Amino acid sequence: MAKPNFQFQKRQKELEKKKKNEEKLQRKLERSSAQAEGEDQPEEESGAEDEA
Helix, strand or coil: CCCCCHHHHHHHHHHHHHHHHHHHHHHHHHHHHHHHHHHHHHHHHHHHHHHC
């Protein structure tokens, strides 16, 4: 019977974790940028009204 290749399994698990973390970070950045855009727009409008 062949012995299992634990190094391969460990590497695959590490790659899965890295991929998941990168996806999570990307979602977090998208969410924060969307919130920042939503917050910036009202401030720009109010700033324009003050100048006019």
